[in-house]
Amino acid sequence: MDTERLVSLIRPEVKSLAGYVAGKAPSGSYKRRIKLASNENLVINNSDVQRHIKRILSSPSLEYYPDSHQTRLREAVISFLEREGFSISPEQIVFGDGSGESLQMVMMAFVNPGDTVVIPEQSFSLYRTRAILAGARVVEVRRKNLWVDLDALKETAIQTRAKLVVFSNPDNPTSTTHGGDDLERFLRGIPPDVLVLLDEAYIHFANWRESGLHFVTRYPNLIIMHTLSKAFGLAALRVGFTVSHPILAEQMEKIRLPFNLGLLAQEGAWYRLTHPNRIWESVEIICRERKALIDFLEKEGRHPLPAGGNFVFCDFGPEYKRIVEYLENHGITVRSLGSFGYDPRFVRITVGGPRDMTYFKKIFLLAVREAGLP
Template identity: 30%
Template sequence: MAFTLEDLPIRDDLRGQSPYGAPQIHVRVALNVNENTHPVPDDVAADILESVRQALVTVNRYPDREFTALRESLAGYLSTPGQIVAAEQIWAANGSNEVIQQLLQAFGGPGRSVLGFPPTYSMHSMIAAGTGSRWIPAERDESFTISPATAAAAVEQHRPDLVFLCGPNNPTGTPLSLETIAAVYDATDGIVMVDEAYAEFMPKDRPSAVTLLPGRERLVVSRTMSKAFAFAGARVGYLAAHPAVVDALRLVRLPYHLSALTQAAAIAALRHAPEMLGMVDDIVVQRDRIVTELREMGYHPYDTWSNFVLFGGVDDPNAVFEALLTHDVIVRDLGIPGHLRVSAGTAAETSAFLDAMREITASRPAVRVEA
C-alpha cells in the first residue's frame, strides 16, 4: 500500500484538513483570486529592477532584520495630514498571511481562541488551525453585513483571545464600519485584527481602520501590497499597530525573514505609490461596470468596496463556472450556494467575462434564480 499523509504522526488537529486550494487553471482571462491584473508600469518596473540589482551587490550579507527603510516607507504611505503613523508602529512580512500567522503565534496558540465572521477570508481559519488556535465562527447579519450590536454580542458570548474582522470583507466585498470595529474593541480585552487587504478600493471619502489606532493599543490593521500595488508575486504584507504589538511579533519571527531583495523591491514600488494607485481607479470602474451589467442580466451582485464582485442568483454555480472555462475565463466558486465571485480585471478582461455571462445566460435561462 502507498504511504500517505495519514500514515505520518501529524498533529491530531490537522488530520482531515485541506490546504488552501484556489484552482490553478491556465486560461486567457483569470479573474478568480482577486489579483490586480494590470501589469506594473514600465518605468516603475525599471526602478524596481535597478533597486534589486543594487541589493544583489551585497546579497552575500544578511539583510537588515528590522527592515528599517521599508518600515519608514510604509509609515509614510499610511500617514495622512491628520494622522502620522510612525515607523515603530509598522511590521512587515512575506505577504499578509505571514503577518497574520505571526500575530497568531504571538497571541493565539493551544488553549486560545480566534473569533471570525464567515463567510470571510479562508486563510484566517486555516492559519488559526495551523497555529493550534481554536477558530470560532460567528453569524453575520443580512446581506453579509455585521452591525456593531451583532459583533459585540458575539464577542461577549464567546470571549475570544483574538477577533478577526475583514473590511472590505473577502469574499463578499462587504464594507465594515468603524463603529463595528470600535464596538468589538470595547467588548474584548484581546487583540482585534482588521484585515484591510482591499482598503485602497474603498471610496476615497471613507476612513481606514488605521484612524482608530490612537488610544487602542490592542488594535491591529493588516494590509498587503498584493492588490493595489500589483505585487502579488512579490509577497509583501504589513500591519500597523501599537509599538508594543510589534515587539511581540519580534518574539516569533524567524531571523532575517524579509530578504534584501524583497525589501528593495517594496521600497522602490512605494516610491511610485501615486502611479501604482492610478490602476486602482481603473479597476473600480470595471468593478462597478460588473455590478451594473450583472444586475441587468438578472443576477444579484452585492455592494462591494473591493476589487471583486460576489453575485447571487445562480442556480448551478459549478455549471456556470465550467461554462465560463469554455470561454477561457475563470472565476471563483466558493461553495456559497447560488453564488460566484469574479475579480475586476482590465477593460478587455471584464468585457470577456461579461460577454461570456451574457451568452451563458441566454443559452441557459435557468442559471438565474432568486438570490
C-alpha cells in the first residue's frame, strides 16, 4: 500500500492534532540536573513508598491481575479525604491511569460527536485534544488578564448550549487560582444539563480546604478530577481519579479498562495515602519556596503572577531564549510556553526545594548578568 492510502486510513481528528509536548528533562553531563519543566513534586521523600513497592515485588504476585475494583486504594482515598474534611462514598470514585486517562473517560462517556466542549484558551493541551478525539466542537474562551475568566466560561457555556466545560483550578500554566466563593458563583450560574469537569491537579498547593469536592453533592453536574502526580509525588506510578455523582461514575466505570491501574501503582498510591505526613511536609516547603521565588522574580523585573500551584508563570522578556538556553547549559530546564499558545517569552517554572531554588536563582542571575541583559 502506498503511503497516501495509508494516510487516508487515519481519522481526520487524529491527523489534525499536534502531539503532546512534554516538559523537557535536562540532558548532558552537568554536575547538577534540575527539571523545573513538568510540575512534579521535587521535594517529597518517597523512600517509604519505594520500600513498600519492593516488599510487594518480593511476594509472588506478578502472575495475577491486579484488583480491578481497586478496593484497598478506594478505601485509602476515602479515608484520606475524610481526614481532610471531605465526605465521599466509594461509588463516587473512578480511577484513571493518571488523570489524563480520567479526562479521556469523561469525554468518552458523556461527549457525543458534534457536542460543544468549552475550555479556557491557552490551557493544558489535553482538554482540547481529548475533546477533539471525542468528535466535539471545541470553543476556547478568552482569558482576562491571563486569568481563567469564569464569567465568560459560564456565558459561553450557556450561549453555545455546551455539553461540558473543562478547566483547572489552580490553572495550568498561569498558576492563578480562584477561591471557593468564585467557584460556587460559577456553578450556581451553570445550567444543570451542562457538565463541569474541574481539574484540581494542583489544589493541594492552594486553597485545599476550598476544594470543589465540597460542591459535588450540591451540584450533581460537577465532576472533580485529582491526580497523585503532583502534591503526592507519584507521577511515575500514574494514578488519578474523578469524584462525581454515582450515576455519572457508574457510566465511567463501564468504559474504564478493567485493569487500568497496575499492582505497583495501586500499592504505591495506597501506601502514600495511608502515610500522608510527607505529602503535607513537602507542600509546606514548596509553598515557602514559591513565595521566595515570586519575590525574586519580582525583584528581577520578570512580572510573576500570583501562584496557587507548585509553579510560577513569569515573563523572561524578549531575551527569553538566551536565558532558557543558559539555564539548560547549566542543567536546568524550565517550560517556555510557546506550545501552550503564549508568546514563548512567558515561562513556567516548577518550584523545587531550597537547594534547587538557590541553584536556579544563582544560574538565572548569571544568565542575565553574563549575557549583559537588562
